[in-house]
Amino acid sequence: MEGPLHRSFCNPTLKIFAAGMMAVALTGTATFAASIRNSSLTVTFNPQDASYEIRAAGSEAPVVESRAGAEVDHHWVASSDYPRHSESQSKFQDDLGGGQQDTITFTGLASAPDLVCTLRLYKDLPYGTVEVKVVNHTPNPISIEAIRDVDAIGSERVNLGGPQSADRVMFEGFTEDPTIK
Numbered sequence: 001m002e003g004p005l006h007r008s009f010c011n012p013t014l015k016i017f018a019a020g021m022m023a024v025a026l027t028g029t030a031t032f033a034a035s036i037r038n039s040s041l042t043v044t045f046n047p048q049d050a051s052y053e054i055r056a057a058g059s060e061a062p063v064v065e066s067r068a069g070a071e072v073d074h075h076w077v078a079s080s081d082y083p084r085h086s087e088s089q090s091k092f093q094d095d096l097g098g099g100q101q102d103t104i105t106f107t108g109l110a111s112a113p114d115l116v117c118t119l120r121l122y123k124d125l126p127y128g129t130v131e132v133k134v135v136n137h138t139p140n141p142i143s144i145e146a147i148r149d150v151d152a153i154g155s156e157r158v159n160l161g162g163p164q165s166a167d168r169v170m171f172e173g174f175t176e177d178p179t180i181k
Contacts, residue, residue: 033045033046033047034047034087034089036089036099036101036102036119036121037121038099038121038122038123039126040057040126041055041056041121041127041128043055043102045087045102045104045119047085047087049067049080050067050078050080050082050085050106051065051066051079051080051153052068052104052117052130053065053066054066056161059161061156062159063158063159063160063161064157064158065153065154066151066152067079067080067148067151067153068106068130068132068148068149068151069115069132069148069151070113070132070134070146071144071145071146071147072113072142072143072144073142073143074143077109077115078151079104079115079117081109082107082108082109082114083108083109084106084107085104085105085107086104087102089102090103092120096122096125097122098122098123099120099121099122099124099125099128100120100123101119101120101121102118103116103117103119104116104117104118105117105135111138111140112138113136113138114134114135114136115133115134115135116132116134116135117130118131118133130149131149132147132148132149133147134147
């Protein structure tokens with residue numbers, strides 16, 4: 001009589017798959033979305049497409065999904081154009097109060113400045129700020145024509161939770177009063 005038959009269910013393909021999954025688990029933490037939140041809002045940076053989203057508490061869909069960008073020397077660069085980014089979260093304190101911030105630095109474009117996007121949420125206030133800076137590490141001077149801290153992407157540019165026909169979004173400095181120029 002022969003002894004018990006032992007079979008291994010771990011074939012070479014499965015071993016490669018398991019090794020790949022371990023590599024993703026060990027190095028993949030930088031590819032997951034990082035969030036900061038307060039009682040009213042959540043802001044999440046998505047490293048896959050270099051965008052961020054702002055979501056109201058209890059909302060199933062984001063209010064806005066956006067990239068950051070700048071027009072430098074008459075050429076637009078967006079956060080999604082950069083091959084690398086580094087991210088750090090910290091606390092902040094200013095005249096309005098304190099809270100959490102997520103600072104993302106976009107780098108790696110040849111002969112282009114870096115973009116630094118700082119997303120802030122106040123702890124005790126129902127809002128936050130988005131700030132974008134252009135940092136020139138190139139040997140040449142640059143001309144900055146415009147900076148976009150909100151460059152909305154996605155199927156709905158702004159989702160305020162009601163019917164789109166009721167949405168009214170006015171840009172800073174915009175007025176409907178014809179007497180004000």
